[in-house]
Amino acid sequence: MSREQQAVARARKAFETGRSKSVEYRINQLKNLQRLFSERQKEIAAAIKKDLNKTEVGAQFYETLGLEGEISLFIKNLKEWAAPRHVKKNLLTMSDTVYIHPEPLGVVLVIGAWNYPWAVTIRPLIGAIAAGNAAVVKPSEVCVHTSKVMEDLLPIYIDKELYPVVTGGVPETQELLRQKFDHIFYTGNSTVGKVIMEAAAKHLTPVTLELGGKSPCYIDKNCDISIACRRITWGKYSNCGQTCIAPDYILCEPSIQNRVIEEVKKCIKEFYTDNPKTCPDYGRIINQRHFKRVMAMLEDSNIAVGGENDESDCYIAPTVLRDVKPEAKVMQEEIFGPLLPILPVSSLDEAIKLINKGEKPLALYVFSPDNKVIERMRDETSSGGFLANDCLVHYSVSALPFGGVGNSGIGCYHGKFSFDRLSHLRGCLVKKLKMEGVNDMRYPPHTLKKLGWARFFILNTVDVGWVGRMALLAALVMVAAVVIQKYLL
């Protein structure tokens, strides 16, 4: 048996002991995870610095802060989320119990990504644990140091049989994908997403795919360009542009292009100093392969700001490109780097047309003071999420589902959405063997009269209000009968 097979087999065996079923057990595991983040901040930060050149504060803000909030949210709400959820009944099942029973799926595979390795690997894991599953965690091998830290630390804090960490590259991942899972949760790119879906097809395994795309950012010429550019600069260059929901490119009218360039330039200086290379708050491209990929995109575009780079350091300066055409290299795939192309468009119509020519992105941004513009953009496009007048922050609202559509993904998560996504919501009807007389109408031999009753009873759903009205009607009828009998007869 291969190492991967063993880990999955052990996880399944551990799941079958039933110990992850109790809500108390799940909460304990989540509390242990909480302790990992409060006790091991230094090791986590050191690894992230090596992988992505993030500062300790940056690492906390972008990675672990969100996770800590998520774990707290889960601990607070898990009992309620895992409890049976009652639903409407019909007349015939009035005396029965009808509810949805959230149950674990079994063994979940979580495949993480390298750009926010803790956030995108652990957040699904939190959902998997909370829903009562076992979970095999496969961190991205691209963020070498962080994946080592995950491999070392997770087994110390959480049940190492139920939640094994399996590290490795493509061959190890392929071996994992040959095993049977009850759900596969993948964060990454759409090419690998298709491979994952195909592998899942063999075992009829449901998947959640958190992919990416080119998230457009439209700037209305009438908006406060200074504020808009601040928010966009922050959204774009955080983590050196390596964010699945980073504003990928800007669409605006030619008349404001120069202003936009000026404002972005100003903000770059404000955030990352005159020399971003020496600024501790500015990141690096993850590795040389991606460095080359991003640099190649500059070939046929005009650099308005930045462009400086250093291959040995995987450094690319915050860069803005001007007068970019839709055919340009930089517009052919998700940039995932610190290049911000500006495509001049003559109108909102043209912007919408251009956006709809491409695949549905993970996020869509529009900056405008005019609600009509916002509504048109929202109504005439499709994307995973939609954010007006800012970038990225919709990610931080746990009550909003986070996920893609079309090429940007399948399924959503965060908060309760994670819990539901990684659970089986089992429909339950608990009846008694009594009231058999009522059932008579559905049994053969069939008669038209029985059919009439069945039509009425079985198929009319009822709510308390209706019952209340019927009860009231019955009461009125009784009162009327008494009155009639006493006074009129």
Next chain:
Amino acid sequence: MESQSQVLERLRTAFESRVTIPEKFRRTQLTNLMSMIKDNEEQIVNALHKDLTKPKFEAILSEVEIVMNELHCALSNLTSWMQPEYVSKNLATKLDECFVRREPLGVVLIIGPWNYPMQLLIVPLIGAIAAGNCVVIKPSEVSAATDNLITELIPKYLSKDCYAVVRGGAKETQALLKNRFDHIFYTGSQAVARVVLQAAAVHLTPVTLELGGKCPCLIYGRVNATAAAHRLVWSKFFNAGQSCVAPDYVLCSKATCDALVPALRQVLEDFYGSDIQKSPDMSRIVTPKHWTRLMGLLNRTKGKVIVGGEHDEKDRYIAPTVVVDVAEDDALMEEEIFGPILPILTIESLEESIKLTKTKEKPLAFYVFSDESSVVKKVLENSSSGGFCSNDGIVHMALPGLPFGGVGNSGFGHYHGHWGFEAFSHQRAVMLRGWALEKLNALRYPPYSDEKLSWLRWTTSPKSCSIM
């Protein structure tokens, strides 16, 4: 005749023209669908009788009324389903508008099966229309009369630009699957489901799979054998056992079996008379091929046929049959039966029975008959299945408030009622921020500092809301 790609292009153009977006349009289509069913009830019943010899009662209940019920549910609730759902926020986003918007996916494909050819095609269609999509409808060619009827009626009642019926067998379906859809809804078998999933993977198309499995029926503890027999017979032999949620096999102790079998025999006579083949209330097997498969199982079983067993090839008839002394490795325990044969395995302990069910793939439904609620609880908590019903069969399907779907080999995703609307929608997170409070935003901009971080922790935590 239009080619498949022409059909798809037409529907995609219609979707992009945004004609399916307004509530009024969706309502009109759903209302027209309702008229389609109402106006043609007789033809529907006749077609189902041709295909499956379905008794009128069964056809009305399980193919007409259930569809009408879903239509009523959709029409009553469409407005509220389409409303944005506002969500709770943290302090940093208190002044923003945060909501979830249900949006159509685009052009979706619904592939129907032959056993409830109306219900299992039209109920998903209701969800797809309500959610604002254009739909390619592929009825099963096996239930040929219903296939013909649906092909004739849909273009008469629904917008031809937005909804199209595509017909054919395996070859045509495979060709259809090469196209790009925004969702595929498939009801049928595991083997074909794998093909559907592989085709979907090419385009990253999300899928709903409504499959089947061997739905176990455990009978333990104190039990009213007569009441149990009534409900068991009804749910097992409805549609001659050709239901994805029919109780497939029974597990019980010898004593229960001894009490159950005479009760089953009596109920069968009460329901269908002494010559069941002559009863108008018993269906037939859908095709000779399926009949042969079922007879093959009966011939290979090492159990004892204690009730029924009669058959008639020309009539595609198999009598409601009960087989006892069935072992775990019997032919009847290999695959989903999907026919009027009920094996009873005698296993003395409830624990052993539960263990047996765990060796099999997760089924679409799980049944337990018992007057003891502790038995019901034990089975519920030690099993996994699409749905669960105690002391009855099938009827949990008729409740639109319950999500109807499988788990593991019995499928994924679910529908019925509101769940159908959600299955065909994209839940888009929408956040509308204002221009004010830019100073507050400064907390997140570089240069980063520990102080800024502590403030951020506070404003973005869910706890901070309770102070407000």
